[in-house]
Amino acid sequence: MEKVIKVKMYKDKSIKIFLNDQxxxxxxxxxxxxxxxxxxxxxxxxxxxxxxxxxxxxxDFDNQVLEFFKGxxxxxxxxxxxxxxx
Amino acid sequence: MKEVLNSVIKFDLHIHSIxxxxxxxxxxxxxxxxxxxxxxxxxxxxxxxxLFSITDHNRFDPNIYVEISNILSxxxxxxxxxxxxxxxxxxxxxxxxxxxxxxxxxxxxxxxxVEKYNIISENIEVNKxxxxxxxxxxxxxxQILKDIGLNTILIASQRKDIHNQSGxxxxxxxxxxxxxxxIRVGYINALEYQKPRVEGILLNNLKxxxxxxxxxxxxxxxxxxxxxxHDKQNQNKDFYHSKAKILxxxxxxxxxxTSPETRFNCSEYTNTCSISSIKIKDDEIPxxxxxxxxxxxxxxxxxxxxxxxNGKTTEVYVKKIISINDIKVNSSIDTRKIKYVEQGEIIRKxxxxxxxxxxxxxxxxxxxxxxxxxxxxxxxxxxxxxxxLQIKKKEELNSLSNYKIVFEDGMNTKNYFVNxxxxxxxxxxxxxxxxxxxxxxxxxxKFDILLSDEYFMxxxxxxxxxxxxxxxxxxxxxxxxxxxxxxxYIKNIMHSCIDNYLEKIKKQLSARDRDIIEYNKKREKxxxxxxxxxxxxxxxxxWPAIPLIISGATKNLKxxxxxxxxxxxxxxxxxxxxxxxxFIKEFNSLNKLQSINTSDLYLxxxxxxxxxxxIDIKWAANLDKFIKEAIDTDEYIMDGTNQQIxxxxxxxxxxYYKFFTQDDxxxxxxxxxxxxxxxxxxxxxxxxxxxxxxxRDKRQIIxxxxxxxxxxxxDVDNVIFVKNNNGKLEIKNGCLEYENMNTNILDLxxxxxDGGKETIEKRLKVxxxxx
Numbered sequence: 116m117e118k119v120i121k122v123k124m125y126k127d128k129s130i131k132i133f134l135n136d137q138x139x140x141x142x143x144x145x146x147x148x149x150x151x152x153x154x155x156x157x158x159x160x161x162x163x164x165x166x167x168x169x170x171x172x173x174x175d176f177d178n179q180v181l182e183f184f185k186g187x188x189x190x191x192x193x194x195x196x197x198x199x200x201x
Numbered sequence: 202m203k204e205v206l207n208s209v210i211k212f213d214l215h216i217h218s219i220x221x222x223x224x225x226x227x228x229x230x231x232x233x234x235x236x237x238x239x240x241x242x243x244x245x246x247x248x249x250x251x252l253f254s255i256t257d258h259n260r261f262d263p264n265i266y267v268e269i270s271n272i273l274s275x276x277x278x279x280x281x282x283x284x285x286x287x288x289x290x291x292x293x294x295x296x297x298x299x300x301x302x303x304x305x306x307x308x309x310x311x312x313x314x315v316e317k318y319n320i321i322s323e324n325i326e327v328n329k330x331x332x333x334x335x336x337x338x339x340x341x342x343x344q345i346l347k348d349i350g351l352n353t354i355l356i357a358s359q360r361k362d363i364h365n366q367s368g369x370x371x372x373x374x375x376x377x378x379x380x381x382x383x384i385r386v387g388y389i390n391a392l393e394y395q396k397p398r399v400e401g402i403l404l405n406n407l408k409x410x411x412x413x414x415x416x417x418x419x420x421x422x423x424x425x426x427x428x429x430x431h432d433k434q435n436q437n438k439d440f441y442h443s444k445a446k447i448l449x450x451x452x453x454x455x456x457x458x459t460s461p462e463t464r465f466n467c468s469e470y471t472n473t474c475s476i477s478s479i480k481i482k483d484d485e486i487p488x489x490x491x492x493x494x495x496x497x498x499x500x501x502x503x504x505x506x507x508x509x510x511n512g513k514t515t516e517v518y519v520k521k522i523i524s525i526n527d528i529k530v531n532s533s534i535d536t537r538k539i540k541y542v543e544q545g546e547i548i549r550k551x552x553x554x555x556x557x558x559x560x561x562x563x564x565x566x567x568x569x570x571x572x573x574x575x576x577x578x579x580x581x582x583x584x585x586x587x588x589x590l591q592i593k594k595k596e597e598l599n600s601l602s603n604y605k606i607v608f609e610d611g612m613n614t615k616n617y618f619v620n621x622x623x624x625x626x627x628x629x630x631x632x633x634x635x636x637x638x639x640x641x642x643x644x645x646x647k648f649d650i651l652l653s654d655e656y657f658m659x660x661x662x663x664x665x666x667x668x669x670x671x672x673x674x675x676x677x678x679x680x681x682x683x684x685x686x687x688x689x690y691i692k693n694i695m696h697s698c699i700d701n702y703l704e705k706i707k708k709q710l711s712a713r714d715r716d717i718i719e720y721n722k723k724r725e726k727x728x729x730x731x732x733x734x735x736x737x738x739x740x741x742x743x744w745p746a747i748p749l750i751i752s753g754a755t756k757n758l759k760x761x762x763x764x765x766x767x768x769x770x771x772x773x774x775x776x777x778x779x780x781x782x783x784f785i786k787e788f789n790s791l792n793k794l795q796s797i798n799t800s801d802l803y804l805x806x807x808x809x810x811x812x813x814x815x816i817d818i819k820w821a822a823n824l825d826k827f828i829k830e831a832i833d834t835d836e837y838i839m840d841g842t843n844q845q846i847x848x849x850x851x852x853x854x855x856x857y858y859k860f861f862t863q864d865d866x867x868x869x870x871x872x873x874x875x876x877x878x879x880x881x882x883x884x885x886x887x888x889x890x891x892x893x894x895x896x897r898d899k900r901q902i903i904x905x906x907x908x909x910x911x912x913x914x915x916d917v918d919n920v921i922f923v924k925n926n927n928g929k930l931e932i933k934n935g936c937l938e939y940e941n942m943n944t945n946i947l948d949l950x951x952x953x954x955d956g957g958k959e960t961i962e963k964r965l966k967v968x969x970x971x972x
Contacts, residue, residue, distance in 0.1 A: 151604035151730040160735045183608050187724065194732045198739075 116164050120157070120188050123171040124181045132157055132188075147180055149187075158195060166192035205935035206489055206919055209467060210251035210449060211442040213429065214289060214308060214356065215393060215419025216241070218265050220257040221291075224333040229423040229432040235268045237425060242272060244428035246280040250442060252449035256289040256306045259330045259337075263318035270313050285449030287311075288318060290325065292345075293336040296376040296383070301368040302336045303357060303376035306393065306419070310352035310451040317351060324348045354454060356419075359392040360399055363406045381410050390458045391415040397439050415461040417443035446918075452938035452947075456916070459964050463916040467898065475901040476510055476532040476870060485531075486932050491918035492893060493903045494911060496954055501925045503905040504544060504874055510903065511541045511872050525928045534869055540861065544874035544905075547854050556853055557764060557838070557860070564764040566755040570832045573770050576748035577779060577831075581824050583745035588797050590742050595798040597730075597737045604730040612720040618706050620718055622725045624699045632689070634682035641675045744791065747776050753832070760863045761841040762856070770831040782827035783820070784808055850879045855888050862892045870901045877908040890915045909960035912950055913937070922949045 121133040130142040139157045142149055158166070170185040172178060218233045233241070245253055255265055269286055272278050289308040296303065311317035328345050330337070337345070346353055357373040363380040365372075373389065374380050383389060392414060394400050403416055420429040420440060430436040446464045447453030457464035478487045495503045505522045510530050514520055522528070550556040557564040648668050651657050657664060710718065753768030780789040788794055788806035797803050800813055810819040838846040838856055846856045858876065876893075877885055885908060893902055893915060906912065912920060916937065924931040935946045951958040 146607070148605055148607035150602060150606075151727050151734070152601035154727070154731045155598075155601050155734050158731070158735065160739070162739060179610070179613065180608050183613060186613075187606065187728070191728050191731055194728065195735060198732070198736060 116161065118158075118164050118166050120166055120168045120192065121171065122168065122181060122185045122188060124173060124177065126173045128174075128177055128180075130181065130184060132184075134159065142184065149184070154187075154191060158191070160195060160198075165196050168192050204448070205939045206487060207446050207448045207453060207936040207938065209444050209446045210284065211249055211444050212252035212417075212449070212454075213245070213250050213420050213422075213442060214252075214254040214256060214287065214306060214417075215291070215421050216253060216255050216425075216428075217257055217291075217421070217423045218255050218262060220255075220260040220262040220265070221423065223260070223331075224258040225423065227432075233423065233425045235262070235265045238265065238268050238272065241425040241428060242269070242278075242280045242283055244425060246282045248429060248442065249282045251282060251284040252286065252447075252454070253283070254287040254289040254306075254308055256291040256308075258291050259293055259325070261288070261290050261318075261321045261325045263315065263322045266311075266313075266318050267315060286313075287451055287454070288321060290321070292342055293330070293371075294339060294342045294376065295336050296339050296373075297378060298338075300366075300377060301375040302371060303373045304371040305342070305358070305373075305389070306356040307346065308354040308356065308451065308454065309349065312451070320351070321349055352451070352455075354390045354451075354458060355388070356391040356393050356417075357389045359394060359403060360396070362402050381412060384412055384414050389414070391417060393417060393419045395419065395421060395437060395440065397441065413461060415458045415465060417445075417465065448936060448938050450938060452940065453936075455965070456936075456938045460916040463894065463897070475534060476530060476903065478531045479506065479510065480529040480531065481526045481930055481932060484932065486921060486934050487919070488901065488903060489918045490901050491897050492915060493901070493919040493921060494915075494917040495903065495905045495921045495923060496907070496912065496950065497923035498925075498953065501923045502930045503923050506921075506923060506930075507541075507543075507872055507874055507903070507905055511539055512536050513541070513543075522928065522930070526930045528930075538867070538869040540868040540871050542871075542873040542876070544878070547857060547878065548850060551850050551853055554836075556857055564757055564759055564762075565766040565836045566757045566764070568753050568755050568766055568768050568832075568834060570753065570768065573751045573753055573768070573831065574828055576751060577775070577828060578824070580745050580748050580779075581783070581820070584794065585820060587742050587744050588794060588803060590740065591795070591798050592800060592803055594737045594740065594742075596800075597734045601730055601734055604727045606724050606727045609720060612717055614717060618709075620706075620721060621699050621703060622721060623729075624696055624703065632682055632685045634678050634685060638675070638678050638682050641671065641678060645671055645675065744795065747774075747791070750774055760860060762860055763839040763843075764836070765839065766834050766836050768831065769833050769835075775831055778831065779827055782808070782830070783823045851881060851884065854879050855884055855892075858889060859892050862896050868900070870903065871896075873902075873904040875906060876904050877906055877911055882908070882910060885910045886914060907954060909950055909954040909957040912954065913957070913960045913964055920946050920950065922946075922953065 119133075119135055121136070122130060123133065124130050128144045130147075131138055132140040132142070134157055140149070140153055158164075166188075168185060168188045170181055172181050217230055218235075219230045222230050255262075255269075266286070266288055273280065273283065273286070287308050288311045289306055292305045292307060293302045294305050295301070309317070309321060311321070324345055327348075328337075328341060359372045359374060359380075360370050361372055361374065363374045366374050366378070368375045373383070373392065377383050384392075392403060394403060394416060395418060397418075400416060400418070407414060407416075418440065420442075421431055422428045424430075424432040427433055427436065429440055429442070430438075444466065445454070445457040446467050447457045475490050476488050478485050480486075495506060497503050502522055505519050506528075508514060508516070508519050509523055509528050510532070512530075514523060547556065645668070648664065648671065652661065652664055652668070750772055751770060753771040755766045757764040777789070780791075780794075784794070784806045785808055788797070794806065797806055803816065804810055804813055807816055807819050808823055810816055837848070840846055840856070840859070846852055862871070876889065880889055890910065893911075896902070897918070904911070911917075918936060919934060920937065921932060921934040933944045933946075933949065935944060937946055937950075939946045940948075947961055951961055954960075
C-alpha cells in the first residue's frame with residue numbers, strides 16, 4: 116500500500132507528522148525530539164507498504180530542523196521499503 | 202540292578218486252568234493242569250509275557266501256584282521272559298438285584314506265600330459255587346474278600362459299550378445300572394476287554410465322562426496249548442497283550458492302576474544320550490532315561506551328587522564328599538547338553554531380571570526408541586524457538602522507548618570525509634539454506650544404504666528415480682546456499698575494508714567531528730531499532746504440531762510363548778506428561794505457553810529453573826527426564842492360551858520350566874535342584890508335574906526334591922534315597938513299587954519326606970488301601 120509521510124512545519128515552528136493526511140504526531144518547539152516507539156507507531160507498517168516522504172514549511176524559518184526530521188523519515192522509509200518478508 | 206527299576210512289560214491276568222472245568226461244557230481246560238504248567242510257561246515266554254495270573258472261575262487251586270513258584274524260583278529254568286505271577290480268581294457276581302451277572306477278576310497280594318494261597322483256597326471252598334449257573338451276590342462276594350483279608354485289585358470284564366445293558370456278556374454294565382458311579386467310588390480298579398475294537402469304544406465312553414480308569418486286555422486262555430487264544434476253536438486273532446511300565450509284582454500293578462497315564466501304553470525312551478549311573482565306592486547306582494528323583498534329609502549329600510553328575514566340582518565341600526566316597530559318574534553325554542538349574546538360581550535371575558535371557562540374547566526384544574525420542578526432541582526444540590521468538594518480539598517493541606533522537610544544531614554539518622554507518626550490522630549471517638542442505642544430505646546417505654541392501658533390490662528402479670529427484674532438489678538448495686555464502690563472503694570483505702577505513706579516519710578526527718559521528722551513530726540506532734521492531738513484528742510464530750501417537754512395543758514369539766516388552770509411551774498420547782515434566786502447572790498446555798512473551802514468564806514457566814542463564818540447561822534436563830520416564834518399559838509373557846503370566850516369583854518359575862521343557866533342541870539331560878521352590882503345591886500338581894511328564898519319554902530328568910508330590914504324583918521312574926553317615930554316603934534306589942528285605946521305596950518316601958505318607962495314601966486311596 117502506498118503511504119505518504121508528510122513532515123510539516125507551522126508558523127509557530129511546531130512540526131506535525133501526517134501519514135496519508137492523518138495527523139500522527141506533533142514535535143513542539145521546546146523539545147525537538149522524537150523516540151523510536153513513536154516512529155514505529157507513525158509508520159504503522161503492514162507487509163507490502165511503500166513509503167514516500169514529503170515536507171512543507173509554512174514559513175521559511177528553521178528549515179534545517181524540518182530537513183533533519185524529513186531526512187530521518189526518508190532514511191527509515193528507505194529501509195522499510197527494502198524489507199522483504201519471507 | 203535291573204530288578205530295582207521297572208520297564209515296559211506285557212502282562213496277562215486272565216488265564217484259566219483245569220480248576221475252571223466245572224463251568225465248561227467242553228474239555229477245553231483238560232490239558233491245563235499242574236503237570237502241564239511248563240506248556241503255559243513256554244507259551245508265555247515265547248510271547249514275552251513278563252507277568253501273568255491264573256484266574257479260574259470261582260475256584261482257586263493253590264497247587265498250581267506252588268508249582269509255578271517252584272519252577273520260576275529255580276536257577277536254571279528257561280523261561281527268562283516270565284518274571285512274575287499273581288494269584289487271582291474270576292468271580293461270577295450279580296452286583297445289583299435284578300441285573301445279570303458280571304465277571305470280576307480279583308488279584309490278591311500273596312507275595313507268593315503258600316499260607317496265603319491256602320487262605321484263599323479255604324475261603325473259596327467254604328463259599329463254593331457248585332453249579333455253573335450259580336453266582337455270588339454282592340454281599341457274598343464282599344464277604345469272601347473280607348474273609349480272605351488280603352490286599353486285592355478288582356478288574357471287571359467289560360466287553361461292550363458301558364451303556365449297553367442288554368445282558369449275557371458277563372460285563373460290568375450287565376450287572377449295574379450306573380457303571381460310571383461304581384467306577385467313581387473306586388469299587389472297581391480296572392476294566393478288562395478282549396477285542397481291540399472294544400478298547401476303542403471304552404476309551405470313548407470314558408473320555409465322555411472324564412473317567413481315567415485303567416483298561417487292559419486279557420486272553421481268557423483256557424487251553425494252554427493254544428495260548429494266547431481261548432482254545433482250538435475260539436481264536437481271537439486280534440488279541441494283543443497290554444503293556445505297563447511296572448515291576449512284575451502286585452505293587453507294580455497297584456502303581457499302574459493308580460497312575461494309568463504314566464504306566465500304561467507308554468512308549469520306549471527315545472533318548473540315547475544320558476547319564477547312565479553313578480558309582481560310590483563299589484556300589485553302582487543306575488539312572489534311568491526318564492525321571493530320577495533324589496531325596497533325603499538336609500545335608501545328606503543330594504546337592505553334592507547333582508554337582509558331581511554335572512561336573513560342578515570346584516567347591517571344597519563337594520570335592521571332599523567326592524573324595525571320601527570315591528564318586529565316579531558314568532556318562533556318555535557332552536556336558537553342553539546338560540541343562541542345570543541350581544538351587545536358588547531362579548530367584549537370583551528373577552531378582553536381576555535375567556530369567557528369560559540366554560547369553561546375549563534376550564527373549565524380550567529391544568524397542569527402538571528413536572522415533573519417539575526424535576519426535577519429542579523436535580517438538581521441544583521448536584516449542585522453545587517459538588517461545589523465544591515471541592519474547593524477542595515483545596522485547597524489541599518494549600525497547601523502542603529506549604531510543605530517542607533530539608535535533609541538535611550543527612550536527613548535520615557535512616564532514617570532509619565519508620562517514621559510513623551500519624557496518625556493525627554486517628555480522629555472521631546464518632545461511633537459511635544450510636539446515637535443509639544438511640538434512641537432504643542425510644537423506645541421501647540413507648538412500649545409499651537402502652540401495653546396497655539386498656532386500657530392496659526388487660525396488661531398485663523406483664528408488665533410483667526417487668534418488669534422482671532428491672539429487673535435483675539438493676542441487677537447487679545448494680545453489681541458493683552458495684549464493685548466500687558468496688554474499689556473506691563479499692559482505693565480510695566489505696566489513697573489513699570499512700573497518701580499516703573508519704580506523705584511519707578516526708585518527709584524524711577533531712573533537713567536533715567525533716561529536717558529529719557519535720550523534721549520527723545515535724541517529725542510526727534509532728532507525729535500526731524501528732526497522733528491527735518492524736521486522737520482528739512481522740515474523741509469524743508457528744507453533745509446532747503435537748507429536749503423533751507412536752508405537753513402542755516388541756513381541757517375540759518363542760516356543761509357544763509371547764515375550765512382550767512395552768514402553769510407557771506405546772500407543773499413548775504423551776503430550777500432557779511432556780508439559781507436566783517441562784513446565785509448572787500454570788503453563789502445562791500449549792495455550793498457556795503461547796502467552797509467554799517476557800523473560801520473567803519464561804523463567805517462571807520452566808520447571809525447576811531459578812535463573813534466566815540456566816534456562817537452556819534446565820530445559821534440556823527436564824526433557825531428558827521426560828524421555829527417560831517415557832521410554833521405561835514393562836515386560837510380560839503370554840502363554841499359548843493367550844493368558845498373561847503373572848509376575849510373581851512362583852508364576853515366573855512355572856513359566857520358566859514350561860518354556861524350556863518345551864524347547865528340547867539344545868539339551869538332553871535336565872538337572873534341577875529343588876524345582877518346587879516358590880511354587881505352591883496346587884501349581885505343582887496342576888502344572889509343574891505336567892511339564893516334566895510331557896518330556897519324560899524324550900529326555901532324562903534328574904532332580905533333588907523335598908516335595909513328595911514330585912515323587913509320588915509325578916510317578917518318577919527312579920527314586921534315589923541318600924543318607925549321610927559322617928561324610929559317607931549311603932544310597933538306596935528303585936522304582937516306586939520296589940521293595941525287598943532291606944528297602945521299601947514307598948516307606949522311605951513316607952518316612953523321609955514331609956507329607957510323604959499323606960501323598961502316598963492319597964494316591965493309593967484310588968485303590969482303596971488304607972495303610
